[in-house]
Amino acid sequence: MAKSTIFQRVKEGAIRPHTNAIKSHLTEENKKARLRFCLSMIDQSTLHSNPMFIDMFNYIHIDEKWFYLSKKSERYYLLPEEEESNLYRSCKSKTFITKVMFMATVARPRFDVNGVELFSGKIGIFPFVVKEPAKRNSKNRTAGTIETKPILSATKDITRACLIEKVPPAIRSKWPASTSSAPIFIQQDNARPYIGVNDLEFMEAAQQDGFDIKLCFQPPNSPDLNVLDLGFFRAIQSLQYQNAPSNVNELVEVVEKSFNEMKIERLNHVFLTLQCCMNEVMKDSGGNNYKVPHMNKERLERENDLPLQVRCDVDVVNQALTLLQQ
Numbered sequence: 001m002a003k004s005t006i007f008q009r010v011k012e013g014a015i016r017p018h019t020n021a022i023k024s025h026l027t028e029e030n031k032k033a034r035l036r037f038c039l040s041m042i043d044q045s046t047l048h049s050n051p052m053f054i055d056m057f058n059y060i061h062i063d064e065k066w067f068y069l070s071k072k073s074e075r076y077y078l079l080p081e082e083e084e085s086n087l088y089r090s091c092k093s094k095t096f097i098t099k100v101m102f103m104a105t106v107a108r109p110r111f112d113v114n115g116v117e118l119f120s121g122k123i124g125i126f127p128f129v130v131k132e133p134a135k136r137n138s139k140n141r142t143a144g145t146i147e148t149k150p151i152l153s154a155t156k157d158i159t160r161a162c163l164i165e166k167v168p169p170a171i172r173s174k175w176p177a178s179t180s181s182a183p184i185f186i187q188q189d190n191a192r193p194y195i196g197v198n199d200l201e202f203m204e205a206a207q208q209d210g211f212d213i214k215l216c217f218q219p220p221n222s223p224d225l226n227v228l229d230l231g232f233f234r235a236i237q238s239l240q241y242q243n244a245p246s247n248v249n250e251l252v253e254v255v256e257k258s259f260n261e262m263k264i265e266r267l268n269h270v271f272l273t274l275q276c277c278m279n280e281v282m283k284d285s286g287g288n289n290y291k292v293p294h295m296n297k298e299r300l301e302r303e304n305d306l307p308l309q310v311r312c313d314v315d316v317v318n319q320a321l322t323l324l325q326q
Contacts, residue, residue: 024221031286033219038278052311053275060107063228069098100150101128109264124170125259159193227270269297275310282320
């Protein structure tokens with residue numbers, strides 16, 4: 001069929017465009033784990049009457065992501081007299097584009113009854129880099145100049161160091177004092193570099209200053225159950241790509257700046273999207289064959305009608321409970 005015919009049929013409404021993304025393959029045990037996770041996030045006092053998810057204020061989501069110095073292909077808009085040669089970019093190979101891995105740590109923002117920010121929820125974003133002196137002279141710097149280099153392999157020791165030396169102090173410095181004595185859960189995925197929930201070194205660092213910080217895991221193969229993968233990373237990256245860093249130091253600065261400038265309302269919205277996704281997971285019997293639901297959060301926020309927690313159908317909850325009992 002000719003492209004012009006396709007465009008005409010789309011305009012008429014006879015066919016519609018659809019983007020299809022590959023999702024994680026789930027085993028039956030994976031699906032059951034996802035159901036158990038979603039049910040654990042429901043307020044147990046409402047489980048059999050009018051189910052709703054908990055507010056998730058005591059959950060911190062962490063995850064890693066690579067941020068690249070530049071995209072493989074960029075779109076520019078030039079004046080008629082501008083030369084395309086001025087935009088020349090080169091790299092040894094597209095697979096060697098400079099990149100840095102970051103560990104982001106976020107919680108749900110908090111507001112008072114008037115909508116004034118009490119806690120941003122942005123604990124921190126930590127780059128995996130190392131600073132060391134240059135060993136040789138080059139045209140760009142002399143030997144001995146301190147260089148920032150990305151760590152290209154996040155091992156278990158590196159992740160442990162970040163979780164112990166950076167994350168708990170950042171939580172203690174930013175967490176609302178009124179709830180500092182309540183348990184705080186750090187939700188991590190099942191990647192190999194992460195440490196176990198009973199890691200003694202972490203537990204010692206997490207119990208300081210009256211805090212009770214614990215580790216927990218999200219279900220395997222479930223990026224849709226983490227707010228960072230669900231949309232917050234994409235939002236940070238869209239801000240990052242509005243800048244043009246030229247080296248590792250500038251890339252770290254730009255990513256941190258994008259993280260800090262991200263509107264906390266957007267972070268709050270992603271937590272509500274997570275609750276909607278958990279509802280869809282239960283409808284799909286633990287699967288991930290669903291479309292991310294939309295609830296017009298911006299409009300509801302303008303009307304001061306944005307819910308704190310998402311409700312779910314009692315029949316959906318009962319169906320999930322029945323599947324787990326089989």
